[in-house]
Amino acid sequence: ALLPHLSTARSPVLIQGTAIKTWFARRHGIDPKSIVNVACTPCTAKKAEVCRPEMNASGRYLKDESIRDMDYALTCRELAQWIYESRIRFDELPDGQYDSIMGRGSGGGIIFGNTGGVMEATLRAAWLYMTGKNAPASLLEFQPVRGLAGVREAAIEIDGRLLRVAVVHGTGTARPLLDEILKGNAKYDFVEVMACPGGCIGGGGQPKPGGNGRPDDALRQKRISGLYTKDERQTVRCSADNPDVQRIYKEFLGKPLGPLSRELFHTSHGLAGND
Incomplete structure (x- = not known):
């Protein structure tokens, strides 16, 4: 059987969403419930993934299971259509400073x-x-x-x-x-x-x-x-080797595959039911 050999690591979108509502929110003194995470992704399956009931690891950690790891998912094509309909022309926008938010x-x-x-x-x-x-x-x-x-x-x-x-x-x-x-x-x-x-x-x-x-x-x-x-x-x-990733482990998670890392960034697999 292949099931025991599947990687338990969650997708990058869900890992990022969880990190934002736990480590990032705590580091910057932000109420996680005030954060709305929106993923822009090439994957249409992410729309279903972010809605799965178990995708609230941050909520379980924060003792409020209404908090979702990622709130919405937009496809790249949907974002492009939205930009077009809003008549946004990037060559006419003023220059600004890049906001790294989660680091490099x-x-x-x-x-x-x-x-x-x-x-x-x-x-x-x-x-x-x-x-x-x-x-x-x-x-x-x-x-x-x-x-x-x-x-x-x-x-x-x-x-x-x-x-x-x-x-x-x-x-x-x-x-x-x-x-x-x-x-x-x-x-x-x-x-x-x-x-x-x-x-x-x-x-x-x-x-x-x-x-x-x-x-x-x-x-x-x-x-x-x-x-x-x-x-x-x-x-x-x-x-x-990314120093920003290393900082998250040093300040919050402890170590890769440690107890908190497993709780927040990993999942489990079972036989498919009716979903």
């Missing part, structure tokens, strides 16, 4: 939107945790997990341990690979599965070519390349 991002966080990006970001962090050193240049551009092939496999040795990994995107492609794993014909330490072709860059909430067309691989590759280019320009390339 990292290259590892940026490439989460690509198929293979979660795997690459995780391997960078695994290298840091296992060796105590920053990931080598080969892991900052780990080609075996990049691209648009339906399934990509790789093996990498970190601190004397050989890790076997696989990346798959598209639900039709994922099923055969999962079947092979269940039969015992394929063994991996970590498998990244993204439902949308190309990953989140090809999500159902993304802009559509011509207004209502379907993106092809050429467009997907342009979006993928854009995220990798932005990753290359970041000062911090590994999520675990």
